[in-house]
Amino acid sequence: MESELERFHGQNMQLELNIDELRQKLKASEKETLRERQKVRLKTHLLPRDAVLARYVLSLCVCPSVCLSVRHNSQAGTVPKRLNI
Numbered sequence: 001m002e003s004e005l006e007r008f009h010g011q012n013m014q015l016e017l018n019i020d021e022l023r024q025k026l027k028a029s030e031k032e033t034l035r036e037r038q039k040v041r042l043k044t045h046l047l048p049r050d051a052v053l054a055r056y057v058l059s060l061c062v063c064p065s066v067c068l069s070v071r072h073n074s075q076a077g078t079v080p081k082r083l084n085i
Helices: 002-076
Strands: none
Touching: none
């Protein structure tokens, strides 16, 4: 009877250790999943910013030609048109 009780106690301790180990693995995988979801969210949130940045860069590229045309038109005495960029 005493030996059977010790055997059950040993098995119970081993099962508790296995449960704790599995809980730690589950917690680690949940953290990893959360990190991956946050990365995906950041990538999707960056897309509109990239579009704004691309528009800004494009307007910077167009700016010298606009400035030259305004200077050319002002020297010719004409009023420059308004540009929608």
